[in-house]
Amino acid sequence: MLGSSHSNFPVWFGRTVLAGIVWLSVAVFTFIIGCPAIVCYGIQIAGIWVPVAGITAIGLLGIVFLIVGKLKMFIATEADTAEIWTSLASVCSISGICFFLTAFVVYKAVSPVFEGVGWALTTQHEVPQIFLGKIVSDPGVLFYPLMLSIKSSPLTLPLSLIGFLFLHRQRHNPEYARTYQIYAGLAVFVILFAVCMALGAKKMSRYLLPIFPILDILTAVSVHILVEKLFQTGIFRWRQDRKMLVSNGLKVLTVGIIVFVQVTPVLSLQPHYGTYYNPCWKLTDITKICSFGGGYGLDLAADYLNKKPDPQDLIVRVSPLSEHFFSQYFKGESYPRSTYRETRSPDYEVVYIRDVQINKVPLSDIGGTLEHIIRLNEIDYVWKNGKSQPNKKTYLSEVKAGKTIGSLWPYNEVGSTHHANEELASVMGKGVFDNPKGTQLIQRVFQTANLSSDDIILDSFAGSGTTGHAVLALNRADGGNRKFILIECEDYADTITAERVRRVITGVPNVRDDALREGLGGFFTYCTLGKPIEVEALLTGETLPSYSALAANLLYTTTGVSVGVECLAPQNDDGLFYSDAKNDYYLLYQPALEYLRSDAMILNLTRAKRIQTASRETGRKAIVYAAGNYTGQRELTRMGIIFCQLPHALHER
Numbered sequence: 005m006l007g008s009s010h011s012n013f014p015v016w017f018g019r020t021v022l023a024g025i026v027w028l029s030v031a032v033f034t035f036i037i038g039c040p041a042i043v044c045y046g047i048q049i050a051g052i053w054v055p056v057a058g059i060t061a062i063g064l065l066g067i068v069f070l071i072v073g074k075l076k077m078f079i080a081t082e083a084d085t086a087e088i089w090t091s092l093a094s095v096c097s098i099s100g101i102c103f104f105l106t107a108f109v110v111y112k113a114v115s116p117v118f119e120g121v122g123w124a125l126t127t128q129h130e131v132p133q134i135f136l137g138k139i140v141s142d143p144g145v146l147f148y149p150l151m152l153s154i155k156s157s158p159l160t161l162p163l164s165l166i167g168f169l170f171l172h173r174q175r176h177n178p179e180y181a182r183t184y185q186i187y188a189g190l191a192v193f194v195i196l197f198a199v200c201m202a203l204g205a206k207k208m209s210r211y212l213l214p215i216f217p218i219l220d221i222l223t224a225v226s227v228h229i230l231v232e233k234l235f236q237t238g239i240f241r242w243r244q245d246r247k248m249l250v251s252n253g254l255k256v257l258t259v260g261i262i263v264f265v266q267v268t269p270v271l272s273l274q275p276h277y278g279t280y281y282n283p284c285w286k287l288t289d290i291t292k293i294c295s296f297g298g299g300y301g302l303d304l305a306a307d308y309l310n311k312k313p314d315p316q317d318l319i320v321r322v323s324p325l326s327e328h329f330f331s332q333y334f335k336g337e338s339y340p341r342s343t344y345r346e347t348r349s350p351d352y353e354v355v356y357i358r359d360v361q362i363n364k365v366p367l368s369d370i371g372g373t374l375e376h377i378i379r380l381n382e383i384d385y386v387w388k389n390g391k392s393q394p395n396k397k398t399y400l401s402e403v404k405a406g407k408t409i410g411s412l413w414p415y416n417e418v419g420s421t422h423h424a425n426e427e428l429a430s431v432m433g434k435g436v437f438d439n440p441k442g443t444q445l446i447q448r449v450f451q452t453a454n455l456s457s458d459d460i461i462l463d464s465f466a467g468s469g470t471t472g473h474a475v476l477a478l479n480r481a482d483g484g485n486r487k488f489i490l491i492e493c494e495d496y497a498d499t500i501t502a503e504r505v506r507r508v509i510t511g512v513p514n515v516r517d518d519a520l521r522e523g524l525g526g527f528f529t530y531c532t533l534g535k536p537i538e539v540e541a542l543l544t545g546e547t548l549p550s551y552s553a554l555a556a557n558l559l560y561t562t563t564g565v566s567v568g569v570e571c572l573a574p575q576n577d578d579g580l581f582y583s584d585a586k587n588d589y590y591l592l593y594q595p596a597l598e599y600l601r602s603d604a605m606i607l608n609l610t611r612a613k614r615i616q617t618a619s620r621e622t623g624r625k626a627i628v629y630a631a632g633n634y635t636g637q638r639e640l641t642r643m644g645i646i647f648c649q650l651p652h653a654l655h656e657r
Contacts, residue, residue: 127426128205131325133295134361143207148198151209154281154294156216157266160223164191167226170233180229187225190218209294210278220266227261276300279380291383297358299329301378301385305354306333308376308388321350323359330354340417341365355387419444428468430515431507436500437468446474457484466490466497469504476508476524488528502530548595555581555591558629562648578615579628588619592630593650606632607647609639616643 128141135143136150153161168191171184194215201211270280278298281290290296309315310333318336327340341353352375359365378386419427424442429435455461463471475488492501511523549557555572559565559582572581574591582589592605599605607630619626627646640647 126205128422129208130420130422132362133207133358134292135294137292139362142205145202147207148202148212151212151294152198154285154290155209155212156219156282157269158282158284160219160266163226163230164219164222167222167229170226170229183225183229187222190222194218194222210298223266231257231261273381276380279383279385281381286382291357291361295358295361296383296385297325297356297361299326301380302326302330302354302356303333304378305376305386305388306330306335308378309352309354310335318352319350320352320354322354323356323365325359325364326354326356353389355389357383357385360387417444418442418448424470428470428504430517431473431504431512431520432468432500437496440468441470443470443474443477446470447478450474450478455486457482457486459486461486461488462491463488464491466492466501469501472501472505472528473508473524476505476526477519479526480519480524497532498530502528548597548600550595551581551591551593554593555589558591558648559589562627578611578618580618583622583624585624587625587627588615588622590615590626590628590630592628600631605630606634608634612640612643612645615645619644 132139132141133143134140135147168187171180171187174180175184197215198212201207269283270277273280279296279300285293309318309320312318315335320330320334320336320338321341322330322338324340327338331338338354339350341359355365374387374389376388377384378388419442421439421442423444424440425434427442428437428440450461461471461475466472469490472488472490475486478484479486490501490505505528508520508524509526509528512520515521551574552572556567559567559572565582565584567582574581579590579592580588581591592607592611594600594605607628612628612635615626615628625644625646627648629648629650631650633640633647633649637647
């Protein structure tokens with residue numbers, strides 16, 4: 005240790021830096037090793053996958069050990085001030101470089117994780133829920149405090165609060181000081197966790213599961229302390245030889261109370277533990293306070309129907325949000341209530357509590373006769389009705405190939421506007437296009453139209469490019485070779501419509517869908533319209549198209565043949581610009597008013613004879629586009645020449 009107080013400053017500062025580096029290094033190292041998303045992050049080097057994050061973490065830890073050892077040596081020895089400052093500077097420099105490298109690797113590895121967390125925090129649930137008697141998408145900040153009281157046992161929160169108040173009063177007592185610090189830390193964790201979850205748009209009671217073990221620990225500590233203090237009062241007097249027995253008895257009693265209060269009520273509901281709620285709430289209609297569901301009871305409903313004669317022949321219509329769970333247990337055929345069927349009416353209808361709570365399936369709309377109710381923890385979870393109302397009968401002669409159309413396409417089958425916005429945002433970013441269509445909806449249209457695997461789909465108002473996206477996704481799913489033509493006249497045709505198709509073909513990084521992240525494959529050609537050729541402007545000479553542009557326009561308008569403008573140019577003095585198997589095409593034109601007003605643009609007899617001679621050599625007919633004709637039509641017909649006058653004859657064709 006250095007003698008003067010002035011020289012003690014770098015030693016003190018060095019120790020502070022040492023503590024900071026050690027703490028930050030251990031924190032970063034633990035964060036990297038403890039997060040699989042980071043440990044698995046790597047890059048390809050010479051075709052070999054290298055776990056960059058793991059190597060960085062191990063290297064960082066090794067460097068930290070070296071730095072800490074050197075720093076401790078300088079601080080512990082009688083080194084002079086300059087040497088200590090030099091050591092601190094080198095340590096800080098090396099540490100800074102290491103942390104910057106680590107931060108870069110960590111950012112690259114966890115950015116997809118944070119993007120997913122951001123999506124979860126800002127995106128509401130598609131399916132609403134009931135809260136305090138109202139059907140809402142976001143219950144608000146009161147949701148989690150209320151759910152804590154509903155899902156906890158009657159004594160959990162009161163005992164935790166009493167225990168905290170007692171320990172707070174005894175915080176200066178050496179016997180309870182350490183317990184109070186730990187207790188307060190766990191309580192702060194519970195509060196902060198609930199607050200953070202309340203800030204997100206998605207809210208479900210199961211999101212609180214991580215804090216219930218902490219609450220159980222707090223309750224157990226409170227019970228133990230309170231029982232211990234109770235038996236230490238003057239009410240109970242024990243002889244000295246019974247103190248050990250009393251101590252052990254207190255422990256057994258504490259465990260017994262915890263088991264009785266916390267475990268017994270839940271075990272009585274097995275295996276449907278999630279249906280538990282605080283018995284104090286039985287004083288009111290809890291189904292009007294919060295949503296119930298989670299699939300509980302659907303297994304019992306399926307088991308009930310599986311015991312019917314020939315259950316494999318039964319058809320059951322199920323609430324739209326519950327059919328997926330029900331079908332896992334049912335032996336027969338089931339379909340969601342939102343799906344229209346053209347076959348015989350269902351034998352039974354199963355309605356689930358959550359669909360009833362949010363008024364998705366009003367009980368008044370259920371047909372048939374109520375046959376059985378699944379009741380869990382004194383709440384009706386499932387209603388089963390026999391022989392629902394008859395469906396529309398569709399005869400075979402009325403059904404064309406494909407899927408007959410029902411009256412409704414519900415959002416849980418074809419997506420919603422919110423779905424479509426999120427889908428487009430995952431590819432292009434947020435706010436680039438208002439109210440796009442979703443690929444689920446477009447694919448349902450394809451299904452209804454009974455598209456084959458090599459059909460061509462035309463979308464004359466392509467908008468955000470959903471049709472192209474849907475075609476590519478369907479091709480990837482079933483190996484089809486469908487093609488699409490997208491037409492968009494707005495200025496975002498390239499930046500949004502075509503760009504979306506480009507991205508889904510090559511792959512979109514950091515999206516949750518594996519196929520979209522890898523790329524759907526395929527290709528497309530982006531074409532734009534040239535300048536319009538207006539007949540009136542051509543007559544007046546206001547705008548004169550190039551020879552190639554006019555030739556391409558004439559060829560496409562009269563024959564339907566599309567050829568690149570760059571491929572069309574006069575090949576001889578008579579204006580031959582294109583040939584196919586049957587015809588030679590001539591155009592007498594130059595984009596100059598002097599030429600247009602001269603006889604050079606007129607088909608005269610001399611030129612007609614040259615064209616006739618060329619046609620006899622090639623064996624093809626001649627089609628001549630010109631402003632006028634000095635040869636009679638009968639003579640041209642005999643010569644095998646078809647004359648098209650510009651521009652009126654073309655306009656009239």
